[in-house]
Amino acid sequence: MSNELTIIIPAFNEVKTIQRNIKTIMAQLSDDGLAASYLIVDDGSRDDTWGELTRLAAEHSSVSCLRLSRNYGKEAAIFAGLAEVPTPLCLVMDSDLQHPPRYIKEMLAIMRETGADVVEGVKLSRGRETLKYKLVAKFFYRAFHWLCGINLDGASDFKLFNRKAMGALKEFREGTVFFRGLVHWAGFKHETLAFHVDNREGDKSRFSTWRLIRFALMATLSHSSQPLLLPFALAAVFWVGGILLGGIALYGYFTGIAISGFTTVILLLLIQGALILFSLGIIGLYLARIYDEAKRRPRFFVMEKMIRHDAPSGQT
Numbered sequence: 235m236s237n238e239l240t241i242i243i244p245a246f247n248e249v250k251t252i253q254r255n256i257k258t259i260m261a262q263l264s265d266d267g268l269a270a271s272y273l274i275v276d277d278g279s280r281d282d283t284w285g286e287l288t289r290l291a292a293e294h295s296s297v298s299c300l301r302l303s304r305n306y307g308k309e310a311a312i313f314a315g316l317a318e319v320p321t322p323l324c325l326v327m328d329s330d331l332q333h334p335p336r337y338i339k340e341m342l343a344i345m346r347e348t349g350a351d352v353v354e355g356v357k358l359s360r361g362r363e364t365l366k367y368k369l370v371a372k373f374f375y376r377a378f379h380w381l382c383g384i385n386l387d388g389a390s391d392f393k394l395f396n397r398k399a400m401g402a403l404k405e406f407r408e409g410t411v412f413f414r415g416l417v418h419w420a421g422f423k424h425e426t427l428a429f430h431v432d433n434r435e436g437d438k439s440r441f442s443t444w445r446l447i448r449f450a451l452m453a454t455l456s457h458s459s460q461p462l463l464l465p466f467a468l469a470a471v472f473w474v475g476g477i478l479l480g481g482i483a484l485y486g487y488f489t490g491i492a493i494s495g496f497t498t499v500i501l502l503l504l505i506q507g508a509l510i511l512f513s514l515g516i517i518g519l520y521l522a523r524i525y526d527e528a529k530r531r532p533r534f535f536v537m538e539k540m541i542r543h544d545a546p547s548g549q550t
């Protein structure tokens with residue numbers, strides 16, 4: 235176990251590849267002359283990922299594991315890991331080798347040389363992804379930038395933290411957490427390392443398009459209240475439109491010209507109805523968030539813990 239660095243790895247249904255991938259990470263670190271502890275968080279996998287992890291931990295004293303009581307999502311899994319880190323540094327990475335371990339040495343060097351509190355991996359290329367996934371991601375980053383003023387294009391969860399930055403992340407009290415957004419919001423001294431995303435080792439992404447859309451919505455709602463101003467902007471547009479149309483109608487009335495009105499009335503009603511429902515929908519989304527947060531439920535429950543504090547430094 236390293237006294238310096240803990241690597242947090244969330245894993246969900248990764249039975250086929252988890253052992254192999256963690257061993258690849260270990261081999262790379264040992265080639266680079268680095269020592270680390272591994273804290274792998276099983277995010278309520280429905281396959282035997284936990285079994286694989288316990289076998290891995292039996293073999294390697296540097297491996298600790300947490301098992302969440304159900305699938306809470308990657309963000310909660312990362313925070314579950316953060317709560318258990320005993321070392322001054324921690325690195326978060328995916329279990330599928332899309333965050334290539336060959337960059338870890340450089341990230342540590344950047345932190346050492348620049349005195350940064352956070353070193354972020356920034357995606358230069360995105361690896362193999364479906365077109366649908368790419369489009370949803372692109373649209374989300376655009377919308378998020380526009381609404382929240384935070385440009386996350388290229389941002390990843392491949393990040394290295396020192397104790398100060400970790401401490402800050404633990405301070406957040408909200409139940410629904412968007413890791414990348416909170417890291418950005420917390421500030422501190424950031425440095426980046428550009429990296430190429432490798433192809434996924436394992437079956438396809440755990441994020442279906444629908445899950446990705448829900449995720450994007452969660453991230454936006456928890457970082458911006460700008461959409462709540464949209465009904466206001468729509469109302470302003472309607473006021474201007476209303477005054478213009480009202481003027482035309484009155485002009486028609488007084489000059490005796492009947493305006494061909496039925497289609498106009500139907501269209502106006504439909505547009506107005508849609509916009510009112512849209513506005514109500516936005517308010518509903520925020521109300522739902524307030525409802526969820528007001529309950530102050532725990533972010534996750536840990537079902538099983540295998541934390542090692544005993545292994546000597548440098549061991550894998």
Ligand code: UDP
Nearest residue numbers: 244245246277307308311328329439440441
């Ligand atoms: N993951 C998780 N919980 C989930 C979904 C994913 O812990 O509910 C983990 C997954 O096992 C992997 C990482 O998060 O280690 C990234 O997942 P994935 O590769 O499927 O996502 P993508 O690379 O497409 O963003």
Ligand code: MG
Nearest residue numbers: 328330332434
């Ligand atoms: Mg992946």
